[in-house]
Amino acid sequence: MGKRITLIQSSYVSWKGRFDIIGSIDGSPLFDCVSFARCGWHNRVTTARGVQWLTPPTETKGRYQQAIPKTRIAGSCAGERWRAISRAPFAALAPRLWAFYGGFEREVMLMSDMKIGFNRPTLAGNELEYIRQSLEQAHLSGDGAFTKRCHAWLERRLGAPQALLTHSCTAALEMAALLTDVGPGDEVIMPSYTFVSTANAFVLRGAVPVFVDIRPDTLNIDERLIEAAITPRTRAICVVHYAGVACDMDAICAIAARHGLAVIEDAAQALMSAYRGRPLGTFGALSAFSFHETKNLISGEGGALVVNDPDLITRAEIIREKGTNRTRFLRGEVNKYTWVDVGSSYLPSDMLAAFLLAQFENADRLDEERHAMWNAYHEALAPLEERGLLRRPLIPAECRHNAHLYYVLARTAGERNALIAHLRTNGVQAPFHYVPLHTAPAGRRYSRAAGELPVTTDLSARLLRLPMWYGLGAGTGQVVEAVQDFFRTVHSRAAATTGYAASRAMARHLAWVRSASGEVPPTPAEAATGMPLSINANALNREGSTVGK
Known part of the structure; x- marks a missing residue:
């Protein structure tokens, strides 16, 4: 059975409740026929290469169900790159997309297209000279x-x-x-x-x-x-x-x-x-x-x-x-x-x-640079933690850490996965980390667990790591901006659909699910208004109870 392609106007997705369709297909390039402002999306992002289009803008505005053959990409974007938003490897579909879009250059969002990768090895000094010696x-x-x-x-x-x-x-x-x-x-x-x-x-x-x-x-x-x-x-x-x-x-x-x-x-x-x-x-x-x-x-x-x-x-x-x-x-x-x-x-x-x-x-210099990046993340993400939207790393007073990695804990596993996907569409690679060994097939075969390991199960499902590599510099600001945009977008999408028949389906798509840490799903009013969703206070207190040990 061949792969299916669905081409949908970007605004039509949110207004008509098409997230369920996107979730079931192989790929879904989106046309930017109207402004994203009403649903809180941003169709352009600023990167080191300049302004990048998330979706191809079209010349015709406001036509919710325009036929694909009649759609023309706006002249302002002619020759520029556009990005296909995809759930699966999309390169095999390129010939069919070429037929739809004519001679415009294609850019498929694959791992190699990440503008800010999770890691990048660096030369610190005399590596090549020492290899020569x-x-x-x-x-x-x-x-x-x-x-x-x-x-x-x-x-x-x-x-x-x-x-x-x-x-x-x-x-x-x-x-x-x-x-x-x-x-x-x-x-x-x-x-x-x-x-x-x-x-x-x-x-x-x-x-x-x-x-x-x-x-x-x-x-x-x-x-x-x-x-x-x-x-x-x-x-x-x-x-x-x-x-x-x-x-x-x-x-x-x-x-x-x-x-x-x-x-x-x-x-x-x-x-x-x-x-x-x-x-x-x-x-x-x-x-x-x-x-x-x-x-x-x-x-x-x-x-x-x-x-x-x-x-x-x-x-x-x-x-x-x-x-x-x-x-x-x-x-x-x-x-x-x-x-x-x-x-x-x-x-x-x-x-x-x-x-x-x-x-x-060059260890001391590299250590200093790495701490500067870690501190930049830590300071910039503090407001989100204060609002209860995520949790930053905690460093006990008796520990001197080496800024090896910067992670955040989302409120639920579902929200973590959605944040990873959002960052990916913005060109940022932010992976989760270990799958607990006691849950792995070999772990069940060769080992045993001393108890249920509830904290391991919960936190591993909510953790994601942000890019950390020498030379990232101001890129930390772009990563933070993408994280902040995720939380703005979640609430603005929910607010934009208030009063529409699709709003309930969309709220279900974006809503939390109860996790092992004890979060409570939002009420319908919270989902509809886009107000910040609360976190179980007992869960937060429990997570912070051993700080400073």
């Missing part, structure tokens, strides 16, 4: 000169006894699992709201991840729930410092000491963050960092294992070198190297280390 030195494999300089930088910055570059943070976590000797039937406590590598590292050893709910303020593991999840099979606690904000390490380390458990830090997002003045990644016996291109300091792919327990240093080197004592051989400590333990090939290329070293050398 690496090539000239003819040492492209692991543990070359640049790798050693990166090790030294990390050890000096963190005050750690040993840092070892790996080809990914995943690899560093797998090394941590090997070093803690977890095996079949052992349990490792961790949050469900994390990347799959946190759990996979231990599942590969036959251990069982035990998921504990997260705190509503920081989205980190709730330290108050850890002790109840400990069993005789528990071997370790693996914490995740979400968004570069520290877990309550005082409480967690005290619990681990009482029960004789190892502490492992998944610090993938936390380089240059601190807890009570102490760098994250130095609290557990082992910690793992990431230098993936989405992180603050990058090498494309890459990671590091930090070894804080001196008793584990020698074995960490062996595991990293495929289970051999090659590192000791290269230092002249043994006359030959051989297989002495389990292990794998966890070394990255020295070219990646060359790139990473240039990032390390």
Whole structure:
């Protein structure tokens, strides 16, 4: 069965209640035949490339049901680009759209068309020069000169006894699992709201991840729930410092000491963050960092294992070198190297280390720029939080975060998804984040949850992340403007349909649904008038109850 195309005048959509049609078709380019002012829409946006049309303006105004063959795109837009608003990949429909619109240039809103992407890797300084030097030195494999300089930088910055570059943070976590000797039937406590590598590292050893709910303020593991999840099979606690904000390490380390458990830090997002003045990644016996291109300091792919327990240093080197004592051989400590333990090939290329070293050398400048972007978002979105329309990140007083990411929490899952779609149509890529591991097929197969995890389920469904990358600069203002426009548009659309038969259907389309956080759907009067919708006060109080811990 072929794809269907429906071409509708933009104003006709809102006045005649056609959102149900748009929801059921593959694509729906909209004609701008009349002003958007009456329904609160904006048919043009200002971007770095100048004014961009969201829909093609036509010469004929006010004709609600004009035939498509008679529709002529306005001369003011001739030769300009117009955007197709689509629910599904639309490129295959291009030949048919060409027939409708003649020779006008087409622009389909695909991921590659985003004006402000979620992430963009950056060159901070000498990356290309250092790669050239690496090539000239003819040492492209692991543990070359640049790798050693990166090790030294990390050890000096963190005050750690040993840092070892790996080809990914995943690899560093797998090394941590090997070093803690977890095996079949052992349990490792961790949050469900994390990347799959946190759990996979231990599942590969036959251990069982035990998921504990997260705190509503920081989205980190709730330290108050850890002790109840400990069993005789528990071997370790693996914490995740979400968004570069520290877990309550005082409480967690005290619990681990009482029960004789190892502490492992998944610090993938936390380089240059601190807890009570102490760098994250130095609290557990082992910690793992990431230098993936989405992180603050990058090498494309890459990671590091930090070894804080001196008793584990020698074995960490062996595991990293495929289970051999090659590192000791290269230092002249043994006359030959051989297989002495389990292990794998966890070394990255020295070219990646060359790139990473240039990032390390500019770490403080990059950190300052990232905080400027984070603070710009935080200040600009404060009025929306004051009106109860969203929630901004919360940073406990004892935490020094690294501005790794900026997220907002919408009031419901439906509103979050609508906001993501609205930002996409405005050229802004703002994705959600993790799908909780306890809900995943493999999570149900290999792990167990300590309770229902209501906070994890609720907040993961309401969170979206805003673009954060070096060089974004004034782009944060465009993102904020698009977020603000979403809330203006929701209420103005509802108000514009007052008195029309379609208003009830449209209100249902835009209305909230009850979520796990306890929000109450709007009354018909609220939906019709477009007045701000209320949030359950108890839910807000609960979310803020642990701020400052």
